[in-house]
Amino acid sequence: MGRLTTFDPVSKAVETVEAGIVVTTRDFDASFAFYTGLGLRVEQIFPADAPRRATLVASGLRIHLEVGDPRSATIRIRSSETDPANLVAPEGTTIEFVPAHSSVDRPELLSSLTITGPGDGWHAGRAGMLYRDLVPDRQGNCVIASHIRIPTGGPVPDYVHFHEVGFQLIFCHRGWVEVVYEGQGEPFVLEAGDCVIQPPTIRHRVLRSSDEMHVVEVGYPAEHVTKADPTTSLPSPALPSDHEWDGQRFIRFHSKSTTWTTDGSVSVADTGVRAATGGRADVRVIRGDRGSSWSSSPTPARTFRMLFVLEGTARLTVGDRTFEAPDSTTTTIPVGQIATVDVTSDSRLLFVEVVTD
Numbered sequence: 001m002g003r004l005t006t007f008d009p010v011s012k013a014v015e016t017v018e019a020g021i022v023v024t025t026r027d028f029d030a031s032f033a034f035y036t037g038l039g040l041r042v043e044q045i046f047p048a049d050a051p052r053r054a055t056l057v058a059s060g061l062r063i064h065l066e067v068g069d070p071r072s073a074t075i076r077i078r079s080s081e082t083d084p085a086n087l088v089a090p091e092g093t094t095i096e097f098v099p100a101h102s103s104v105d106r107p108e109l110l111s112s113l114t115i116t117g118p119g120d121g122w123h124a125g126r127a128g129m130l131y132r133d134l135v136p137d138r139q140g141n142c143v144i145a146s147h148i149r150i151p152t153g154g155p156v157p158d159y160v161h162f163h164e165v166g167f168q169l170i171f172c173h174r175g176w177v178e179v180v181y182e183g184q185g186e187p188f189v190l191e192a193g194d195c196v197i198q199p200p201t202i203r204h205r206v207l208r209s210s211d212e213m214h215v216v217e218v219g220y221p222a223e224h225v226t227k228a229d230p231t232t233s234l235p236s237p238a239l240p241s242d243h244e245w246d247g248q249r250f251i252r253f254h255s256k257s258t259t260w261t262t263d264g265s266v267s268v269a270d271t272g273v274r275a276a277t278g279g280r281a282d283v284r285v286i287r288g289d290r291g292s293s294w295s296s297s298p299t300p301a302r303t304f305r306m307l308f309v310l311e312g313t314a315r316l317t318v319g320d321r322t323f324e325a326p327d328s329t330t331t332t333i334p335v336g337q338i339a340t341v342d343v344t345s346d347s348r349l350l351f352v353e354v355v356t357d
Contacts, residue, residue, distance in 0.1 A: 020062030021094065028052055028067050029124070034062060042159065044227040049131040049146050050123060090162035106166060106221045109302055109356045110140030111335040113318055118328035122149065126226065127158045127206070134216070134330040135306065142356055143304045144222035147173070152209040160232050162201045165224040167248075167281050167354055168217065169273070169321065171195040173310060173328075175213035180205050181321060182232065183239030184250060190215075193255030193310075193348075195283065197273055199245035203232045216308055222356045251276035255285070265292035266343070282353040285310070287345035295340045296333060296351075304354045305333040312347025316340070 003323045025031040032054060036042070040056035040063065052067040064076050087095040116134050125131040125148070134145035136156035150156065155173070170179075172190040180187040181196070190196065198204060212310040243250060253271040260267040266288035273283040286294055299305045307316070309329045317340040318327045318333055324344075325331060341349060 011274045015099040015194045018062065019075060019077045020057075020064050022064045022076050023069035024066050024071050026067070026069065028054075028065065030138065031065055032056075035065065041230070042228050044225055045126055047144075047223045048163075048226045049133070049148075050125060086332065105223070106357050107141045109142045109208075109304060109335075110137075111299070112139065112332065113138065113321065113334050113337070114139075114332040115321075115323060115325075116330040118326060127156060129156075132276040134308065135332060138222040139332065141222045142220065143354060144217075144219045145306060145308075145352075146217045146219075147328065147330075148215045148217055150175075150177075150209045150213045151211070153209050153213065154193050155208050156206045159228050160203055160230065160234055161226055161228045162203050163198065163219070163224055163226050165198075165200055165219055165221070165275065166357070167218075167220045168198040168200075169195060169281070169352060170198060170282055171216040171283070171350055173214040173216050175210035177206060177210070177215065178208040179249070180207060180234045181250060182234060182236055183243060184235075184252075185238040186235050188252070191255070193285070195253045195271055197248065197251050197276060197281070197283075199248035202245050202250060203229050203234060203236075205234055216350060218306070218352050218354065220304070220356060242306055247278055248256070248280065250271055250277040253283075258285075260287065264294055266294040266341075268294075280355055282351075284351045286341065286349040286351055287347070288314075288341070288349075289346050290343055292343045293341060296338055298338055299333050299335045300355075302356050303334055303335065304352075304356060305339075306352050307331045307333065307339060307341070308350040308352070310348040312343065312345045312352055314347050314349065315342040315344055317342075 028159050036057050043052050043055040045054040045059045054065045056063045074096050076096045079097050084097040114135050121132050122130045130149040132147040172192050172194050174192050176189050176191045178187050178189050205291040258269040266286050269285040272281040274282050292320050309325050309327050313326045319337045
């Protein structure tokens with residue numbers, strides 16, 4: 001962000017990309033409802049699971065709504081110049097300059113053992129969806145894992161949008177959800193056990209869902225910007241299957257048509273995520289009958305790993321900790337450690353791996 005200077009009456013020509021008014025509020029939800037109720041549409045929102053910053057636009061007006069103590073007017077200008085100095089107008093209005101293109105902040109992974117039970121802890125997030133944080137410490141704000149729920153089915157008040165993100169997984173845990181993605185043709189339905197990865201900046205929209213639809217979403221980095229794109233219409237014609245967005249291909253995993261392979265006494269389904277991301281991530285489904293077991297390899301350096309119990313119960317051992325893991329329990333596997341799963345009732349588990357920078 002630019003340096004602060006006093007007003008200079010000499011004109012300051014700045015190559016402006018866009019400009020807007022900054023509004024700070026102690027009650028983000030109330031202010032957000034007020035401005036969207038006036039007809040302003042969401043241009044971008046951050047973060048999706050617990051918004052505290054949004055850009056709203058209508059009729060040439062752009063409002064940057066942010067959590068904070070109310071303050072005097074600030075006009076924010078996105079500029080292509082390098083670090084232009086901020087200004088203060090004669091009446092006290094701050095003219096604040098920010099870069100036109102912001103890079104994605106990718107914090108260093110702080111790997112640790114985290115165990116999150118099914119519990120409650122639901123809170124409102126983007127587009128009326130309910131969120132539950134599966135990895136509250138976010139491993140140093142590096143990776144976010146969310147349990148997302150839509151209690152009452154029907155149309156979802158979503159809009160065409162994309163995420164400035166390094167990796168993002170959507171795994172349907174319960175129910176079904178209809179979605180549409182850029183370059184993937186007509187809308188399709190994800191059923192329980194299906195998943196997709198959302199390559200960086202791919203445009204998409206949630207259309208409809210069943211009652212009690214649940215998905216598990218894993219994203220890297222933990223905090224990333226969601227941007228609306230009203231200029232893109234979906235559905236759009238299908239692109240070649242090898243089309244890439246920032247080095248990643250769109251992948252859709254169908255659980256009902258998958259091929260299971262044997263790993264010890266359990267069965268494992270490879271979702272194809274490792275190949276689609278060039279090794280950036282791996283997603284597998286582990287299926288075991290009562291009495292079966294499975295062990296991971298040691299977690300490599302700079303790698304986030306987690307297990308989520310999709311159904312059934314299991315006894316997990318990570319390092320020197322052994323604990324019961326019922327349905328919807330999440331466990332992270334720290335760097336250098338091994339996880340052992342002993343199935344205590346017929347179970348399915350989701351294994352997710354993300355290599356961080």
